[in-house]
Amino acid sequence: MEAVTSGTLDDPNDLILQAITSNPLSLGEVGRTLSSDQKFLALQRTGHSGLQDLDDIPPDAAYMLTKIDELSVQEALAILQEAIVYHGDDVNFPHEVMEKIVDLVDQHYTPRDSDEGGNEKLKSQAQLHFDLEEKNSGNYLDDWEFESKMEAALIAFHSPYPEVRAVTDPYDDPTIPVETFRAYLLIIVWTILGSGIYEFFRHRNPPITLPTSVIQIFLYPLGKFMAAVLPDWGFTIKGQRYTINPGPYTYKEQMFATVSISVAVGGAYVSYNLYALKLDMFYGVTWAGFGYQLLLILCTQFMGFGFAGIFRKICVYPVRAMWPTLLPTLALNRALLKDEKREIINGWKISRYNFFFLVSSCSFLYFWFPNYLFEALSTFNWMNWIAPNNFNLASISGSRYGLGVNPISTFDWNVLLNLPLSVPWYSNVNQYIGSIIALFAIIGVFWSNYKWSGYLPLNSNKIFTNTGKSYVVTEVLTNGLLDTEKYQKYSPPYYGAANLVLYGAFFAIYPFSIIYTFANEWAGISSSFKQIWHAFRDFKRSNFAGFNDPHSKMMSKYPEVPDWWFYVILVFAIVMGILCVQLYPAQTPVWGIFFTIGINFVFLIPIVLIYCVTGFQFGLNVLVELIVGYAIPGNGIALMTLKALGYNIDGQAENYLSDQKLAHYAKVPPLAIFRGQMLATLIQCFVTLGVLNWSLSNIEDICTTNQPQKFSCPGDNTFFSASVFWGVIGPKRVFNGLYPILQWCFLIGALLPIPCLVFKRWGPKYLTRNFQPTLMIGGMLIYAPYNLSNYTAGMYIGFAFMYVIKRRFSSWWEKYNYVLASALNAGIAFSAIIIFFSVQYHAKNIDWWGNNVPYLGIEGKGKGTRQSLLNITDTARGFFGPEPGSYP
Numbered sequence: 060m061e062a063v064t065s066g067t068l069d070d071p072n073d074l075i076l077q078a079i080t081s082n083p084l085s086l087g088e089v090g091r092t093l094s095s096d097q098k099f100l101a102l103q104r105t106g107h108s109g110l111q112d113l114d115d116i117p118p119d120a121a122y123m124l125t126k127i128d129e130l131s132v133q134e135a136l137a138i139l140q141e142a143i144v145y146h147g148d149d150v151n152f153p154h155e156v157m158e159k160i161v162d163l164v165d166q167h168y169t170p171r172d173s174d175e176g177g178n179e180k181l182k183s184q185a186q187l188h189f190d191l192e193e194k195n196s197g198n199y200l201d202d203w204e205f206e207s208k209m210e211a212a213l214i215a216f217h218s219p220y221p222e223v224r225a226v227t228d229p230y231d232d233p234t235i236p237v238e239t240f241r242a243y244l245l246i247i248v249w250t251i252l253g254s255g256i257y258e259f260f261r262h263r264n265p266p267i268t269l270p271t272s273v274i275q276i277f278l279y280p281l282g283k284f285m286a287a288v289l290p291d292w293g294f295t296i297k298g299q300r301y302t303i304n305p306g307p308y309t310y311k312e313q314m315f316a317t318v319s320i321s322v323a324v325g326g327a328y329v330s331y332n333l334y335a336l337k338l339d340m341f342y343g344v345t346w347a348g349f350g351y352q353l354l355l356i357l358c359t360q361f362m363g364f365g366f367a368g369i370f371r372k373i374c375v376y377p378v379r380a381m382w383p384t385l386l387p388t389l390a391l392n393r394a395l396l397k398d399e400k401r402e403i404i405n406g407w408k409i410s411r412y413n414f415f416f417l418v419s420s421c422s423f424l425y426f427w428f429p430n431y432l433f434e435a436l437s438t439f440n441w442m443n444w445i446a447p448n449n450f451n452l453a454s455i456s457g458s459r460y461g462l463g464v465n466p467i468s469t470f471d472w473n474v475l476l477n478l479p480l481s482v483p484w485y486s487n488v489n490q491y492i493g494s495i496i497a498l499f500a501i502i503g504v505f506w507s508n509y510k511w512s513g514y515l516p517l518n519s520n521k522i523f524t525n526t527g528k529s530y531v532v533t534e535v536l537t538n539g540l541l542d543t544e545k546y547q548k549y550s551p552p553y554y555g556a557a558n559l560v561l562y563g564a565f566f567a568i569y570p571f572s573i574i575y576t577f578a579n580e581w582a583g584i585s586s587s588f589k590q591i592w593h594a595f596r597d598f599k600r601s602n603f604a605g606f607n608d609p610h611s612k613m614m615s616k617y618p619e620v621p622d623w624w625f626y627v628i629l630v631f632a633i634v635m636g637i638l639c640v641q642l643y644p645a646q647t648p649v650w651g652i653f654f655t656i657g658i659n660f661v662f663l664i665p666i667v668l669i670y671c672v673t674g675f676q677f678g679l680n681v682l683v684e685l686i687v688g689y690a691i692p693g694n695g696i697a698l699m700t701l702k703a704l705g706y707n708i709d710g711q712a713e714n715y716l717s718d719q720k721l722a723h724y725a726k727v728p729p730l731a732i733f734r735g736q737m738l739a740t741l742i743q744c745f746v747t748l749g750v751l752n753w754s755l756s757n758i759e760d761i762c763t764t765n766q767p768q769k770f771s772c773p774g775d776n777t778f779f780s781a782s783v784f785w786g787v788i789g790p791k792r793v794f795n796g797l798y799p800i801l802q803w804c805f806l807i808g809a810l811l812p813i814p815c816l817v818f819k820r821w822g823p824k825y826l827t828r829n830f831q832p833t834l835m836i837g838g839m840l841i842y843a844p845y846n847l848s849n850y851t852a853g854m855y856i857g858f859a860f861m862y863v864i865k866r867r868f869s870s871w872w873e874k875y876n877y878v879l880a881s882a883l884n885a886g887i888a889f890s891a892i893i894i895f896f897s898v899q900y901h902a903k904n905i906d907w908w909g910n911n912v913p914y915l916g917i918e919g920k921g922k923g924t925r926q927s928l929l930n931i932t933d934t935a936r937g938f939f940g941p942e943p944g945s946y947p
Contacts, residue, residue, distance in 0.1 A: 368625025796947020
């Protein structure tokens with residue numbers, strides 16, 4: 060066979076795909092000008108160092124070897140120069156690789172005649188982000204021409220991130236079937252199942268979900284089955300054959316179904332709204348019937364879709380928008396459908412496919428222990444076993460009601476909330492530092508009895524009266540609005556210590572994130588806004604114009620979704636929202652809808668940029684409820700309506716954008732994703748409402764603390780509490796009387812970017828490299844009702860896999876890490892569903908020490924368990940705070 064040849068730098072997909080996918084290629088048939096040592100080094104850099112058969116190398120390895128071979132030195136150095144400028148402050152770009160690139164270019168770059176002075180400019184850019192005196196020059200300088208071409212080829216023809224290279228291909232075959240009958244059938248069936256299970260279990264603590272990783276496992280055999288049994292029935296139009304069975308089930312069909320379903324199985328935020336409205340323990344309204352519910356859910360679920368279309372150029376197409384939390388999904392589908400060559404990596408021979416099923420089976424079996432047979436493995440509050448009734452010990456180290464300070468807090472993967480195998484290590488470290496800062500703040504607030512917090516539970520997300528009882532909002536309402544006379548007789552609402560710190564951090568993160576992110580990412584943001592402006596001026600202009608990375612070039616070959624389609628959806632959602640608040644007594648002004656749209660337009664950019672780069676996510680719920688509380692005082696129902704809309708625009712936009720990035724990586728055509736997402740979201744709306752109304756009617760004692768099947772509704776309680784605090788009572792009373800200190804958190808958040816930006820710019824590079832202050836503030840948001848016990852064990856796992864193994868055993872990490880994450884989640888999801896319906900829904904409890912010890916003493920389940928530092932009954936008045944009639 061003749062050597063495979065490449066073309067020019069301008070087309071990353073010019074290699075004849077049939078030559079690298081249909082015929083075995085030996086190492087000698089590609090990269091003819093490269094030496095054997097150079098080829099082996101390239102295989103190592105592309106994660107193929109363990110290949111056992113060099114006469115049959117993987118297609119992506121053949122592709123990259125050909126590109127390295129064909130790339131000229133001048134082109135390579137130009138690519139590297141651009142990479143230093145573009146990725147110099149990119150926290151996800153491997154630092155050691157950037158140091159290597161800087162050395163290669165700085166030591167050997169010779170300006171061409173047309174680029175006079177380019178070398179001096181390059182040096183200044185390199186020195187801006189790296190201290191060259193810190194670097195250790197390696198042996199690569201002895202073969203700098205090859206090394207320069209190899210590093211440039213990885214950037215220009217694949218991806219600068221090893222995480223992305225591990226789960227994507229550097230080429231695309233546009234002839235692979237995508238939108239098939241069987242793919243749409245899978246989307247319909249699994250959207251119904253996935254969204255229904257999510258809605259049913261989301262009100263449980265801990266929740267049980269049917270994540271995308273589990274659905275992927277079902278999609279694969281079902282797709283293969285349909286490919287085997289469906290007849291080849293179809294028709295031909297203009298030479299194009301349309302059939303219900305186009306042949307073997309394909310990777311792109313699997314990704315198309317996965318991406319479409321994933322947008323719907325994450326739930327509808329409006330569920331919290333409807334629980335708070337309909338339950339008697341909350342607002343208990345009777346008018347929120349199916350018509351109101353349908354209009355509200357259509358408005359909230361589709362409005363984010365319109366925003367996603369506008370912000371594609373900022374958060375999908377740019378290379379730096381890596382979206383680390385998406386990579387396990389890609390890894391699993393590759394494990395299921397992509398053929399693998401035989402490899403031995405650090406002694407491991409097992410394929411991704413077999414590794415996944417081995418780990419998921421073990422996870423399935425093991426989860427029976429912490430979730431049912433031996434619950435102490437899940438809630439491993441071992442320090443409390445020593446002295447169960449020691450209040451101070453339980454408050455600091457308790458996993459259920461305390462702050463979770465425990466070096467060994469759990470042996471249950473399902474308890475961990477920090478995604479240790481997906482989120483980058485630096486991101487988790489920054490967040491954990493923030494959670495430690497918040498820990499000391501909470502301790503200070505609680506033990507000093509600041510604003511009577513010592514009389515209330517330490518780490519609760521509920522609100523309380525001045526006698527320490529749960530706040531009953533109907534006691535202060537008349538016709539759904541605040542009745543001042545009733546309020547003065549009843550009580551103000553009070554937050555526990557953790558909730559106070561949580562809200563202070565929320566108020567600080569909003570001004571901080573927008574100022575800091577715009578200052579740090581202004582070059583990329585301004586460039587993307589120019590792209591949006593050009594699209595407004597020229598509707599025929601390609602969405603991919605100006606994006607020259609290989610993935611964007613490959614996607615540009617497919618028909619695009621016109622921007623105006625997204626604008627139509629946005630208008631449709633606005634109309635649904637207006638009808639919702641006009642046809643029903645939601646006590647919500649129409650202008651509030653446009654207010655939520657405006658605030659999302661401002662804040663969506665920094666929020667999504669932070670999420671797509673670091674994996675850290677937060678929403679606009681607190682900001683919206685604060686401003687609405689000022690604008691519409693005394694109206695909790697209006698606040699809940701606008702909060703659901705204001706938060707979900709951002710939440711759904713993030714979902715849609717992340718799915719579009721998945722499609723971008725997997726080369727699923729944009730039009731297919733648009734149609735699939737629209738269909739799945741529409742189905743989700745009806746399924747969610749059906750399950751929601753069934754649950755409210757059939758689950759006994761739902762949303763109570765000790766509900767037998769753990770349907771204690773932590774999210775719903777938080778949603779309700781916020782509506783009372785910031786809607787019914789209102790921020791004016793909170794800031795002027797109850798908690799004046801909270802208003803200063805906005806100013807703190809606005810001023811903090813100044814020292815942080817100064818430190819980031821001029822501080823020691825070994826410290827500033829991974830310094831992410833937004834994530835530190837974000838780490839302060841983990842409490843009430845969660846705590847450090849949900850994060851500490853994840854830090855150990857993250858350090859082992861995302862830091863040590865990733866650096867020392869990079870080939871192993873690239874092959875197995877994300878598959879491991881998907882397998883653990885899949886096994887737990889299967890196990891949890893079976894456990895729930897077999898032995899928990901109709902309780903078959905096992906009464907023994909291993910299931911009882913986590914609930915001893917202060918951490919107990921029973922009524923009357925001590926939860927506060929101070930006892931209200933010891934006070935002379937029998938309550939704390941101001942006298943009745945003089946409440947703020």
